[in-house]
Amino acid sequence: MAGSVFVETPPRDAEIAVVGGGVAGMSTALFLARAGRDVVVLERGVPWGDASGANAGTLSLQVKRTEVLDLCKLSLDVWKRFGAEMDIDVGFGQPGGLRVATTEAEVAHLREYSEEQRQGGLEFEWMEGNQLRDMAPWLSTSVRAATFCREDAYSSPLLSGGALPAAVGKAGGRIVGHAEVTDLKREDGGYRIETKRGALRVKTLVITAGPWSGQLARMLDVALPIYVDVNMLSVTEPAPKILDRVITHIGGILSLKQLANGTILIGGGWQGRGRFAGMEKFADHVRLGQNLTTAVSVVPDLAKLRLVRTWAGYEAVAPDALPAFGRLPNNDGAYIAAAARGGFTFGPAQGLLISEMILDKPPSTPIGRFDPARLLTGAHA
Amino acid sequence: MRETDLLVVGAGAAGLSAASEAAKHGLAVTVLDDNLLPGGQYFRRLPTGYHHTHETVFDKERQRANALYATTGQKGITYLNDAVVWESPENGVLAFARGADSGRIRAKLTIIASGAHDRPAPFPGWTLPGVVTAGGLQNLLKGQRVIPGRRAIVAGNGPLVLLVGATLARAGAELREVVEAAPILKRLAGSIADLIAMPKIVRQAVDYRLAIMKSGARLRTGWTVIEARGADELEEVVLAPIDATGKVDRSRARAVKADLLVVGFGLMPSIELVRLLDCKLEWKPLRGGWVPVRGADFETSRPGVLAVGDGAGIGGVEMALREGKLAGVIAAERLGKLSRDQAANLKAPIQAEIAKVETFRRGLERLYAMPPAFLDLLTPETIVCRCEDVTAGELRARQDAGFGSTAALKGTTRTTMGRCQGRNCLRTLSALIAQASGQPIEQVTMPRPRLPARLVTIGDLLQEELPPIEMPKDPHLPRGERVS
Amino acid sequence: MTGFRITDGIDRGTAFQFTCDGESVTAYPGESIAAALMAAGKRQTRVTARRQMPRGLYCGMGVCWECIMIVNGKPAVRACMTPAEPGMKVETQHGVGDPA
Numbered sequence: 001m002a003g004s005v006f007v008e009t010p011p012r013d014a015e016i017a018v019v020g021g022g023v024a025g026m027s028t029a030l031f032l033a034r035a036g037r038d039v040v041v042l043e044r045g046v047p048w049g050d051a052s053g054a055n056a057g058t059l060s061l062q063v064k065r066t067e068v069l070d071l072c073k074l075s076l077d078v079w080k081r082f083g084a085e086m087d088i089d090v091g092f093g094q095p096g097g098l099r100v101a102t103t104e105a106e107v108a109h110l111r112e113y114s115e116e117q118r119q120g121g122l123e124f125e126w127m128e129g130n131q132l133r134d135m136a137p138w139l140s141t142s143v144r145a146a147t148f149c150r151e152d153a154y155s156s157p158l159l160s161g162g163a164l165p166a167a168v169g170k171a172g173g174r175i176v177g178h179a180e181v182t183d184l185k186r187e188d189g190g191y192r193i194e195t196k197r198g199a200l201r202v203k204t205l206v207i208t209a210g211p212w213s214g215q216l217a218r219m220l221d222v223a224l225p226i227y228v229d230v231n232m233l234s235v236t237e238p239a240p241k242i243l244d245r246v247i248t249h250i251g252g253i254l255s256l257k258q259l260a261n262g263t264i265l266i267g268g269g270w271q272g273r274g275r276f277a278g279m280e281k282f283a284d285h286v287r288l289g290q291n292l293t294t295a296v297s298v299v300p301d302l303a304k305l306r307l308v309r310t311w312a313g314y315e316a317v318a319p320d321a322l323p324a325f326g327r328l329p330n331n332d333g334a335y336i337a338a339a340a341r342g343g344f345t346f347g348p349a350q351g352l353l354i355s356e357m358i359l360d361k362p363p364s365t366p367i368g369r370f371d372p373a374r375l376l377t378g379a380h381a
Numbered sequence: 382m383r384e385t386d387l388l389v390v391g392a393g394a395a396g397l398s399a400a401s402e403a404a405k406h407g408l409a410v411t412v413l414d415d416n417l418l419p420g421g422q423y424f425r426r427l428p429t430g431y432h433h434t435h436e437t438v439f440d441k442e443r444q445r446a447n448a449l450y451a452t453t454g455q456k457g458i459t460y461l462n463d464a465v466v467w468e469s470p471e472n473g474v475l476a477f478a479r480g481a482d483s484g485r486i487r488a489k490l491t492i493i494a495s496g497a498h499d500r501p502a503p504f505p506g507w508t509l510p511g512v513v514t515a516g517g518l519q520n521l522l523k524g525q526r527v528i529p530g531r532r533a534i535v536a537g538n539g540p541l542v543l544l545v546g547a548t549l550a551r552a553g554a555e556l557r558e559v560v561e562a563a564p565i566l567k568r569l570a571g572s573i574a575d576l577i578a579m580p581k582i583v584r585q586a587v588d589y590r591l592a593i594m595k596s597g598a599r600l601r602t603g604w605t606v607i608e609a610r611g612a613d614e615l616e617e618v619v620l621a622p623i624d625a626t627g628k629v630d631r632s633r634a635r636a637v638k639a640d641l642l643v644v645g646f647g648l649m650p651s652i653e654l655v656r657l658l659d660c661k662l663e664w665k666p667l668r669g670g671w672v673p674v675r676g677a678d679f680e681t682s683r684p685g686v687l688a689v690g691d692g693a694g695i696g697g698v699e700m701a702l703r704e705g706k707l708a709g710v711i712a713a714e715r716l717g718k719l720s721r722d723q724a725a726n727l728k729a730p731i732q733a734e735i736a737k738v739e740t741f742r743r744g745l746e747r748l749y750a751m752p753p754a755f756l757d758l759l760t761p762e763t764i765v766c767r768c769e770d771v772t773a774g775e776l777r778a779r780q781d782a783g784f785g786s787t788a789a790l791k792g793t794t795r796t797t798m799g800r801c802q803g804r805n806c807l808r809t810l811s812a813l814i815a816q817a818s819g820q821p822i823e824q825v826t827m828p829r830p831r832l833p834a835r836l837v838t839i840g841d842l843l844q845e846e847l848p849p850i851e852m853p854k855d856p857h858l859p860r861g862e863r864v865s
Numbered sequence: 866m867t868g869f870r871i872t873d874g875i876d877r878g879t880a881f882q883f884t885c886d887g888e889s890v891t892a893y894p895g896e897s898i899a900a901a902l903m904a905a906g907k908r909q910t911r912v913t914a915r916r917q918m919p920r921g922l923y924c925g926m927g928v929c930w931e932c933i934m935i936v937n938g939k940p941a942v943r944a945c946m947t948p949a950e951p952g953m954k955v956e957t958q959h960g961v962g963d964p965a
């Protein structure tokens with residue numbers, strides 16, 4: 001197809017194959033292609049067809065665990081550089097975020113939690129009373145205090161889903177859509193990959209297939225434990241400005257933000273219903289109600305808006321909730337970036353770090369604790 | 382939670398007929414409808430403060446209409462207006478939004494009588510103020526007695542074209558042109574034997590035609606609208622002849638000054654609820670496209686859920702009235718209020734009438750059948766998705782870039798993601814995909830059904846009593862199943 | 866003047882006024898905002914956010930959302946489904962309906 005960023009079939013041979021065209025895979029491919037490497041992305045459907053296209057786009061530093069703050073900062077930096085340096089419009093915005101507390105107990109919890117994060121290098125401001133009202137007059141008076149983190153940001157799943165694949169193509173990477181990988185084999189110091197669009201041989205393999213990564217790893221005899229959450233997300237009709245910060249909640253599950261087009265995303269990780277087998281995923285009536293109740297209790301004006309759509313998507317999570325990426329155990333030349341709580345945030349950093357491993361460059365941030373090998377032993381396995 | 386024997390969604394011809402019949406046999410019936418007044422589309426009601434001083438040509442249906450409206454007060458019927466049914470939280474339960482009165486309702490049996498809306502038929506300029514749908518025009522006439530323009534043109538395909546032409550002529554608009562895309566005059570001979578099954582409607586159609594002729598307007602068949610022009614409002618309409626495959630002959634195009642263009646290219650069933658209920662669908666182009674598969678007794682593939690009227694396949698008001706009534710009998714029988722024999726006796730005459738309407742429909746469909754050929758009309762600037770302002774050019778560029786699936790086009794352009802939830806663009810999107818891929822349109826993947834079925838105000842959804850929120854101890858840890 | 870009311874056979878009751886973009890408009894009890902505006906010759910209800918295109922009533926039945934206007938300060942009110950009321954303040958909606 002002329003002008004297409006996709007190729008119809010995979011080449012017979014390539015240096016590197018990336019399996020899975022979400023944010024993790026496409027970021028990996030981007031950095032490798034920009035370094036001049038021969039890289040092919042094999043995607044079951046179309047890029048951003050799964051979690052990367054269905055998520056809320058919240059890039060919040062302060063909701064993260066202390067162990068991942070440096071990784072998160074790196075990723076925010078890459079998200080920012082996509083637009084600022086690489087001319088890739090991913091709809092990045094950095095309005096800063098408020099993490100709210102509504103009860104005395106939550107206030108205490110927020111103090112404790114944020115102090116711990118301060119130790120870990122997070123910068124934030126404690127907000128309450130008039131200062132909080134002045135910054136966010138749209139917050140409910142039931143919000144007693146909040147931490148304000150200037151670095152909290154968002155990017156657009158919609159824009160990035162078009163722009164990142166296009167950038168990969170521009171950098172010389174090849175993307176094959178509708179090329180589900182059905183088998184992986186070690187062969188002559190490399191890998192043989194069967195796809196629904198034909199087979200290929202590569203030297204280096206990167207598995208970035210979200211929750212399906214475990215099934216792929218198993219083809220190479222690695223039993224990686226991965227769990228999948230069924231997250232719900234809702235979007236309102238477009239409205240004049242209601243809120244202008246990214247909102248999260250210390251005591252409730254909530255994420256809120258208003259996008260440039262005026263729509264407001266309401267989520268935070270409320271669980272829908274469904275099963276992974278058969279890709280059945282639905283909204284859950286009661287938990288949707290609870291999600292909306294929580295949202296309105298923090299930003300009362302939301303009650304006036306109409307709900308346009310609610311959906312559910314899969315988020316892959318490791319049993320210890322830490323990102324799992326690095327070398328695929330016992331398989332030379334194979335890498336995996338499979339599961340990260342809040343994986344849209346981490347995708348670009350994972351891609352950069354995997355590319356650095358492949359390119360034999362020192363990592364931009366220490367990654368030892370994210371080594372997937374940790375999941376093969378002890379309590380998790 | 383409210384409870385009812387029979388829940389009817391839609392207070393149009395089909396829904397009210399079903400409710401009335403079922404209540405007559407002793408069922409407790411609840412009717413939910415999202416309009417302020419009952420009647421649905423065909424029987425759209427004038428504001429209750431308006432009074433008729435004398436009968437006019439527009440009041441021919443008053444008796445049937447009043448009888449239908451009266452059913453909302455009939456014994457055994459609870460009618461809730463302004464109630465948007467938005468999802469089904471569990472089998473046999475529907476959730477509805479109705480201000481402070483919002484909630485859930487459990488029913489032993491459900492009848493979906495959701496009606497239809499105009500099929501979008503994009504062409505350059507179709508978004509200009511002054512371009513309205515045929516259904517919209519009829520609604521303004523019936524519900525408001527207002528005509529939204531003066532110098533008028535009607536264009537489209539299907540029986541509503543003649544009807545709207547007559548409406549405008551009788552209302553005193555300066556009707557210029559009435560153009561029907563199908564060569565119906567040539568086809569009439571082949572259809573008349575079936576059409577005659579409903580002689581009254583045939584007579585009406587003749588009257589419509591006379592009214593149009595008398596007004597001095599031109600009635601063209603085998604013509605269509607190819608463009609609407611104007612700065613902030615409609616000023617001019619371009620018409621052109623079209624052959625039976627839908628090919629436009631631009632060399633004979635004519636521009637006509639007008640400030641009102643009514644377009645009616647047929648109707649599409651409102652299937653959002655049956656989709657949310659996961660009812661199986663089938664593609665019936667002559668009935669408006671996707672319709673729920675129905676077994677004997679109108680039951681969908683979801684047990685306990687029946688579908689009738691235009692929402693189950695475009696059949697027109699006469700069909701809707703009768704399907705509704707029959708569904709009322711079926712409901713009463715299924716819920717034990719009628720014996721098998723009693724029900725059979727009641728069903729037989731209705732079924733005989735439905736058979737007649739079916740015969741008539743077959744004639745009508747043969748008369749009007751046209752391949753929808755609007756894709757040739759789209760210029761790069763033509764809007765396909767009205768809510769998100771997405772043009773055909775943008776969509777085709779994404780297709781050329783390889784983002785050609787429904788999901789990819791949706792995801793990268795926002796087409797179908799606005800307030801209309803795809804009602805005005807999904808069909809066009811599917812047609813563009815079908816054209817590019819060479820597939821028939823019915824093989825193009827539909828987006829997953831999503832709640833809400835229609836837009837609802839968030840505040841309304843908070844009226845329900847919910848179990849207390851249980852917080853996970855550590856929200857970072859996984860909550861779902863292990864998959865590897 | 867483009868649109869008009871059919872008066873034959875109908876007594877609409879007592880007329881009242883509301884305003885649209887500051888101008889006085891006549892309506893009758895129960896009449897929709899859209900109908901009253903059209904009868905007064907005004908058909909543009911909104912200007913779209915992305916391309917600043919004029920739009921007006923299209924489906925006439927509440928499902929297309931093209932006729933949305935700002936009513937008494939509230940954006941995105943469907944003019945085709947909402948009865949006019951005496952003294953109501955109606956405005957053309959620009960984009961998402963930011964206050965003018």
Ligand SMILES: Cc1cc2nc3c(=O)[nH]c(=O)nc-3n(C[C@H](O)[C@H](O)[C@H](O)COP(=O)(O)OP(=O)(O)OC[C@H]3O[C@@H](n4cnc5c(N)ncnc54)[C@H](O)[C@@H]3O)c2cc1C
Pocket residue numbers: 019020021022023024025042043044045046047048049050051052053054055056057058059179180181182208209210211212213216230231232233255267311312313314315316337338339340341342343344345346347
């Ligand atoms: C509703 C929801 C809201 C969320 N909100 C946020 C948020 O606000 N912020 C945040 O940071 N994170 C959020 N997340 C999590 C985030 O979306 C994911 O963690 C992230 O997108 C994962 O990206 P990925 O590239 O690893 O995987 P995915 O996006 O899942 O991509 C994996 C890809 O692999 C492909 N694939 C699978 N199997 C194969 C195969 N055999 N062969 C070839 N290809 C294959 C799939 O088709 C898919 O395209 C949310 C998730 C959901 C569901």
Ligand SMILES: Cc1cc2nc3c(=O)[nH]c(=O)nc-3n(C[C@H](O)[C@H](O)[C@H](O)COP(=O)(O)OP(=O)(O)OC[C@H]3O[C@@H](n4cnc5c(N)ncnc54)[C@H](O)[C@@H]3O)c2cc1C
Pocket residue numbers: 390391392393394395396413414415416420421422423424464465466467494495496497498499515516517519520544648651654689690691692696697698699701834835924925926
């Ligand atoms: C705008 C319009 C005008 C028409 N005018 C004419 C005409 O003048 N002459 C003619 O011959 N035919 C006309 N038709 C065709 C007409 O649809 C049918 O002849 C007839 O109205 C069908 O009756 P019904 O009961 O099946 O559906 P309808 O009369 O459409 O009734 C369905 C009702 O269900 C409601 N509803 C749907 N979904 C929900 C939900 N989720 N929650 C709550 N309520 C819901 C709808 O709002 C509607 O009130 C028109 C069609 C349309 C779309």
Ligand code: FES
Pocket residue numbers: 921922923924925926927928929930931932933943944945946
């Ligand atoms: S005209 Fe379509 S919603 Fe009012």
